[in-house]
Amino acid sequence: MLCFVIVSLLGVCTKYISASEDFPSLISANASLAIVLDKEFLAEEYAETLESIKEYMKELTREQLKHGGVNVHYYSWTSISLKTELSAVVSIASCDGTRQLLASTRAQRVALMSATTADCPRLPPPGAVAIPLMDPGQELPQLVLDMRTAKIVDWKSAVIIHDDSLSRDMISRVVTAMTVETEDKSVSPIAITVFKMKHETDALLRKQEIEKTISKFRPQFNGENYCVIASTDAMTSVMEVAKEHNMVHPKAQWLYFVSDTNSKHDNMTMFSETLGEGENIAIVYNLTVDNDNCKRGFICQSKELLKGFVLALEKAIIDEMEVAAQVSDEEWEAIRPTKQERSSSLVQQVQSYLETYSICNNCTSWRMRSADTWGSSFQKNNSSLSKINLLQVGYWRPVDGLRLVDQMFPHISHGFRGRRLPVLAYHNPPWADLTFNDTGYITEHKGLVFDIMNELSINLNFSYFIVSTSFMIEDNNTMDDSSDISSDLFKKMMQEEIIKIIEKRGILLAASAFTITEDRKTRVNFTMPISIQPHAFLVSRPRELSRALLFMSPFASDTWLCLGFSVILMGPALYMVHRLSPFYDVSKKKRGGLSTLHHCLWYMYGALLQQGGMYLPEADSGRLVVGTWWLVVLVVVTTYCGNLVAFLTFPRQEAPITTLRELLQHGATITWSLRKDTYLDDCLKETDQQKYKDLYSGAILNTGETSESIMKVRDGTHAIIDWKINLQYIMKTQFLKNDKCDYALSFFSALLILVIEWWCRRKRNKLDNSAVKPFTN
Known part of the structure; x- marks a missing residue:
């Protein structure tokens, strides 16, 4: 029992000792405030600033602080030894001096509120806030620095394009803001390449100058992140020229800073007409109010910081008194805020006050908009979504810093932003297996391509619905599904019609298996191949020779x-x-x-x-x-x-037929066949090599394999030329039927080389024709 009492007393003493080491409660003692005015930084304005702040602080405590008091200590340099009982520090100092104070206040867990110089990184929360002050028209480097430290622009490299309306000092400060190292090691410096262009008033000359500048780019070396600092008219020309050079695409990010706008000229909707599908474009433009009523300066800003602190202190005192009145003294000592919690709370209250009531330096502001382009072209059922809009992303002020309601590049972070998009498909199992109801609408879809579509929809944040090719093609009156044609020709025509629909941008993408040719590559974009099918020929399995001799x-x-x-x-x-x-x-x-x-x-x-x-x-x-x-x-x-x-x-086997040359050598005893209206058929028709001509001239063209041709293959008198997967399917079917493996595959590598040569020849012919008639993509 004695041991238990001793342990309990030690616990109580330890609790009170730890509480006494923390600063006292606002109920039992006045708060303590340190005001640091860096005399070296303020220079000639030091005396006037000190006198003005002293008078204002006396008036402020008399009028606003009703339930407590505050002890104010004034310092004229930043290298000070902070007292333990301090509640907060308000300072006017340079960026280096503010950083020095930050190190001291962090050690003592004291709130820091500072008015400092431009191009200074914001102090990290919680427990600290810094407001950089700058002259009108000089805020661009600070804006860029705030965007970078907030990881809104998380780039490894970037290209800066600017016109000669910006001074060399301003560009140097912008580059420094992008490359300077910060205390946050997760914010990496950006590798910068700078290009300068002349500012031309004539539209034609301006476009020629931009064309000359952009032609110097090498995206493979400079990256695909671009920062354009120019006037409104130059921005429109840059957008047009960049599109002509195919530099605007879903992988590229374009950030435009428009400096010649103001609160009376802030219409950015004109740029939405130049936006296209899949573009990542953000616009940051100036909304500064330029008149004589705007208040600015260190004295004005420090007074607002002091008022915000006093109001936050008054609220903290009232909150503590209300809580303390409901509990005992021992419970209050156990639950009252710690020094760190008090500092964070005071800073949050000051920031909230400044955001709502601040009038100093708030004539300067910038607004941010982003283009919502992904999938907009395919929202035909919703007119509000089918139009490309400029989203209100956020704003920036010196006192608040960045305030965002969305991502700067929303599609990089959120893909298609949950849009419901149409996907075109046709029945082509096992790749795409569609089930239709009596009215012809799709009730179920499955297959490999839809498994891939499901993964894409998750990763790119969209949902999709299947549109049957029969409806699309009937609408275009280009083809009848019921026509008496071979299945291979039907698939080829179907794929060609799907490509035409995609070219007209009537659909987002087609989910089906396509044969990639050089002609199609110039018309649409294909995914990476999910299956590469070689050609082969099916022959009889080599038999065992007789043992008679x-x-x-x-x-x-x-x-x-x-x-x-x-x-x-x-x-x-x-x-x-x-x-x-x-x-x-x-x-x-x-x-x-x-x-x-x-x-x-x-x-x-x-x-x-x-x-x-x-x-x-x-x-x-x-x-x-x-x-x-x-x-x-x-x-x-x-x-x-x-x-x-x-x-x-080891009994001897018949010599197998493994190459095209061996197949042709057995032409007197073996026939062969291939399916007509396929791409292999087209390839062999246009070949100029003799062995392929012999192969095609001796081939039997059919629309598919019959039981009779398969029996001839088993007897060793016939060979079937087709995709390897189709021949493997035949082998599997026959094995399940007869429980015997009577067939063998021979890899048709020579035909693969022929197909490549055929594509290359067609491509060369198109390039030769383009010398007479320009080719447009």
């Missing part, structure tokens, strides 16, 4: 012929050596059975069969001939036995 297989015919001649030649050779040997004349021995020619022949033959013979020569010369022959026999017999075992183990 298997014993002859180890040697070829010329080998057997050479063996026969060797036996015939070695017999007379042995006979001549034996007969002419002087050994028998000297030794008076009989020559034996080898003295006749037929005995020598039988001996050589018997030795070949490893049977030996009844007679052997006694002379060394005859023995040398016989020994040599036995060595030959040993090699021949060993080789024969080894090959015979191999042929018995």
